[in-house]
Amino acid sequence: MFSLGGSEILIVVVIALLLFGPDKIPQLARTIGRFTREFNKYKDIMESTIRMEVSRAEQTEKEEMTVEQRIAKAGGASTALIEASRASAAADEPDAASEIDDDTAPAASHAAARPSADESDEEDEG
Secondary structure (H helix, E strand, O other), X not given: XXXXXXXXXXXXXXXXXXXXXXXXXXXXXXXXXXXXXHHHHHHHHHHHHHHHHHHHHHHHHHOOOOHHHHHHHHHHHHHHHHHHHHXXXXXXXXXXXXXXXXXXXXXXXXXXXXXXXXXXXXXXXX
């Protein structure tokens, strides 16, 4: 792609001597060397950080689920299956819908048996 031969390097050195002078060339070379070292240091830090994050992401994908996670997943699936079967049974048979309503009816009758806060206040006043 891009390469420098001996004659190209000689031309660059002569131009640098003419632009900066012989007393500034060593200082310029030190500055370029420092910049190159700092650039390589930060490049290595970024590469190691990226490698670490990629390996961490790959490791979390490979980890197996714990027993608690498996139990929770199975419980959620069984609950969804039960709800789906009840919904399909309710759609197929109208009697099944009344059975489901009957299951919730005792809770409603218990709630009706208890007086509300407004009713209990009226009883105390009356």
